[in-house]
Structure formats: structure tokens, C-alpha cells
Amino acid sequence: MNKLFYYVKSFMLWELLKGMALTGRYMFARSITVHFPEEKTPQSFRFRGLHAQRRYANGEERCIGCKLCEAVCPALAIHIETEERDDGTRRTTRYDIDLVKCIFCGFCEEACPVDAIVETRIFEYHGEKRGDLYYTKEMLLAVGDKYEAQIAKDRADDSAYR
């Protein structure tokens, strides 16, 4: 009897019709698409986007050239050269991040003892020719200078959870 019922059901295409009813219903459902350039999804303050180098309030760059980020970077995307300055502190002469290699894991940010290298919320950037995505120290500092207010606010918000 069960078997007969099964055959009748499969010849009536019952399950197929049920599936079609479902998709038919969803056809009139509101679409959940975010129309990207016009609309944007909210971001976390832990968002890991484009890198930036920060400065102290007095304009001195934070990075002390400890190379912890270079050591921790799993993609080997960071390249640092340092020298001792006249005032006895150690600073970088080169600080390059190859964004093509970078996997945006955020380890550099975690490793940094002075919060110098950070990842910002910026994710809509591009390079037009080869090498455009090889960010040097000057470019990173420029990003940091431009977005310092946002970066500082994100760090402050995040500190409550640490």
C-alpha cells in the first residue's frame, strides 16, 4: 500500500510541484541585494582593509622598526629596513607592504607594540598598473594622516573588548 502511494505520488510529480511553489513564492519576495555603490553594508570597527601607518599627536611616526610585523606576516608581504637616528631612536627607512601578497589577516596590527601599523576600513581602492599596489612608507603614512580620526575612534571602540 505504501509502495502504491509512493508510485502515485511520484507520478503526480507532487514533490516537484512543491518545490516550484517554493520558488514561485520567493519570486515575489523582497530582494536582499545591497546595491553596492549606492548602498553599503555596515562595517565593524575591526574591519581589516587597506593598511595605514600612524603618527603620535606631535607628528612623530609611531613605528620603531622592531620588525615584529615583518616576522609575523604569513604572506611575507612586509619589507622593512631601519637605521638609528641622530637622537638615538630607531626608525624605519623603508616600510613597504605588497598589497598583492597581503591576505589581510591583521597579524601585523596585532603584533605591533606601538599601534603603528593598522588596518583601516578602506576597501574600495585599486591599482591601474603594475606596482600600484606596492605601498611604501610614505603612502602608508599618507593614508594614516588622512584617516587618523576614524582609526583612533575604531581603536578606542575596540579597546572595550580587549
Next chain:
Amino acid sequence: MEAQVIQFFQWFWNLFGLWDLVWSFVAPAWPLIWTLVKIIAIVAPLMIGVAYFTYAERKILAYMQVRVGPNRVGYYGLLQPIADGIKLMFKELIVPIRSNKFLFAISPVIVLAPALAAWSVVPFSNGMVLANINAGLLFILSMTSIGVYGVIIAGWASNSKYAFLGAMRSAAQMVSYELPMGFALVCVLLAAQSMNLTDIVNGQQTNAGLFGWYFVPLFPMFIVYFIAGVAETNRAPFDVAEGESEIVAGFHVEYSGMGFALFFLGEYANMILIGGLTTLFFLGGWLNPFHGWGVIGVYTDMVPGLIWMLGKMFFILFMFLWFRATFPRYRYDQLMRLGWKILIPFTLIWVVVVAAWMQTPYWVWSSVQG
């Protein structure tokens, strides 16, 4: 129609007093010219239909998947198919170096040409047909089955394992599903007692409106024909020939640019053809579904038959897209099992049932002509 066109040209050329001269040149070739005009009148809307069917497909699939679909090119993305067409035209034609160049070039044509040729016998309204031949149904069957050669040749000539596997699958599938399709049409043939497509539709003209159409007595055959039609055109859920997740794109994996576009055109022209044929055989073609239903019937009879025909075709084509949005792809052995072990025996039995039924007084579908 033909007379009016000739009259118009006669009036136009008589403005210059040249009609006799012009007609003496044109008259011998006139039947050819007129046929060409009719062919263009069928093929041009068909090509536009194919273009916008791809748009409809993307939009409807998107809506069923709670997305938006193409909406960047023109209002609501309406120029998207044109942008796609231009892109395909300007793309580089890549010919695999170890391929058979001649067969590689000719196979898209073999796929597309029969898909277009079959339209020559499809009536769009009463008498609105390019070639009203008596063996129209046979012509359709033979034309739609030529397409499979294009698929096989494409897969063979590409000299690529994925293309070859896709072609093998496609060939086996199309040959298997041709049988239930043919048997379903035998039932229509029995009911209509004619192979002329215009006669088949006119045989469905009764005072019962849509209940007089053959999908009522032949309902299982309607379903079978439609399933076989979906399988014939290699559409989801029977698209193992393309099987994106297994064999990339199947038989046309090595094609680029216009070669690929021709396969695409052929596939979609075939889909629209199946939509048109299902309409003609089972859904009363250009007939008014409310004919003979009192006042509604009288008013809806004023709608031209072409509108009904196209409306029914849109409905069938929408079902194609609905299937694609709903059903996962059949596994290859399941597909073969459905074709050979379920559809073919089922249709065979139903042919006998219909033939027997027609001998009894309970068959009322051919008696109430009107």
C-alpha cells in the same frame, strides 16, 4: 498582405512613371523576394526574442533567488542583452590548434540552422505560416533531431576531453528523449488525425474554449512532451551536457566569440521553438481560451490569434525558467532511467489508451467542431 505590398510599390514607382519597367525586372524573382521578406519577418523577431529571453532568464532567476539581476545597462538592465551581443561579436575567435578546423567552424551552424528552419512550418495564427505543408509535424521532428549532429560534431572537432564527454552525454540524452517526444506526438496525431500544424490547431477549436484543447484528454502526454522538450533542449534539470560543475561547459567549451554565440542562439531558439510547439500541439495555438464562454468569449474573440499564441509561448518559456530556478541537475544515470524506463513505457501505454479511447463514444474532442 502580398497584394497590398505590391500595390504600395506600384503607387510609389508610378510617381516616377517607372512601375512597368521596374516590375518587368522584379516580377520573375518576386516569389523569392516575398519568401525572403517572410523569412526575415520570422527570424528577426526570433533573434530579438532570443536576446530578450536571456534577459528574462537572468531577471526571473534572480527574482526567484531573491536577487535583483542585471540592472546597470539601461533602465532595469534592458540593454544588457545588446551589450552582451556586442561583447561576443568583438571577442577573439579561438580555434584549438589540434582541432578539425572545418568541422569546428561548421558545427555551430548545424546547431542553429535547423532550429531556425523548423520555424518555417510553425503557424503563428490561422494561415500565418511560411510553409503550410501537410507533413509539418514530421518536418518538425526531423529538423529538431538534426541539431544533435551539430552537438556531436562540435564535441568531436574540438579535440578536447570535456567537449567530447559533453557531446557524448548530449547525444545519448537527445536521442533517448526523442522517443517519448515522438510517442507523445503520436497521441496528438491520433487525436487530430492530421500532420498539418494548422489542422492540428483547428482540430482543437470547440465551443468549450480551453477545455477543447488536447492538453485535457492528453494531459499525461502534455507533461511528457514538456519534460522531453526540456531534455531535448539540454535545459536544467536535464543539462548534464553542459554540467558546469563537472565538465565546465560541455560540448561548446572550446568555442569563443561568435561561435559560442551561435550555439547560444541555437539553444535558445530551440527553447522558444519547443514553447511554440507545445502551444500548438496541446494548448490550442492561436485559439482563444474563452471561446464559446458566453459574453467573455465574444469579447476575447476580438483579440488577434497572434497575441494568444505569443502569450501561451511566454507561459511555456516562463515554465522553462521556473524549472531551472527550482530543480537540481539530474545525475546522468537517473536521467537515462527516467527516459528509457519511465517515459517510454508510459507513453507507449498511453498511445494504446488514447487509440482505444477514441473508438468509444466518450471521446468528445474531435466531434464538437465549431
